[in-house]
Amino acid sequence: MRKILLIIVLVASAFANPMWYHNVQKTKANSYVGYGSGVDEVHAKQEAFNDITSQISVSVKTSFSQSQKVRDGEFKSSEDFSSAQNSNATLYDYELLKSEFSDGKYFVCVEYENIPSLDKFIRKVKATKLENEKQNSYIKNTTIAKKLKKALKKDINFELVRKDKKWFIKYKNILQALDKKDFAKFFTTVDNSKISINTNKPKNILYNEDKFFFKVKSAKNGYASILTVYEDGTVSTLVRNVAIKKEKQENIPNKEFETIPEAGLMQKGVETYDLYVLIVSSEKIHFDSFAQADEALIEEEKYKNFDELIEFMNDKNYATLKVVTKPRIY
CATH class of the missing domain: 2.60.40.2550 (Immunoglobulin-like)
Structure with a gap:
């Protein structure tokens, strides 16, 4: 009798989650999909972020293992070697793909596009009307300014901004969180x-x-x-x-x-x-x-x-x- 009751409980709990949970297809090629549940949407999203971060961490460790072998065999530079270890996702540009409140819990599915922050910024800026603008005397000499000029064919008056203990690149109302590699392009x-x-x-x-x-x-x-x-x-x-x-x-x-x-x-x-x-x-x-x-x-x-x-x-x-x-x- 206890076995039958246990099976009924397990089956019931399996159907407590929404049907789409853990079954949503990603919409972008270079992205990760994370799932989370919680007493409110904030906690559910945080669990989804942790899910994505753990996936990226596994990917980085795998890349590091592969690059280490290549380095030992082909004597890659220490700069190439260290870059794989220091890849960290900043989950500011996530997209909420699905959200549902069911049986007293929130369930969410979040997608994070894992591409360089500067590429995201360029894509956003390209969607606006651009013209040549006067730049800050230091910023115009930076590597990041030169890369933006090459991609946009214009000099734009962008800024470096500190917000919520993160570094952002800002242009008009466009705000993009910077990863460590792109933040380094402000040093010249x-x-x-x-x-x-x-x-x-x-x-x-x-x-x-x-x-x-x-x-x-x-x-x-x-x-x-x-x-x-x-x-x-x-x-x-x-x-x-x-x-x-x-x-x-x-x-x-x-x-x-x-x-x-x-x-x-x-x-x-x-x-x-x-x-x-x-x-x-x-x-x-x-x-x-x-x-x-x-x-x-x-x-x-x-x-x-x-x-x-x-x-x-x-x-x-x-x-x-x-x-x-x-x-x-x-």
């Missing part, structure tokens, strides 16, 4: 004929725990300030308003400073990059919006303000230097 070296910045290391390549300084030169007397942007968009000021003389190479920081910069990695054993921004001004500048390099609370969200720095730089006399820091091999 910008030369300036009037001022220059370099490190004291060959080819400006650093290794973990390297102590280093900057070689700075200006065509005019002024005050030099150096800011750094970490690869997660955190901004801090290394030095503020140091007096420099025209046409004289200055080493900053010099022996008069109490501390000297030391290169570090964001993740142990993984190559990282930073952007250093030199600003030379005729008068001292206030940097109240940006953290001090030794500030204890530098990891706070308010200091992930690369977007503010880009706007701050727009009317300044500046040069930038993208520097790679590599793991030290002993």
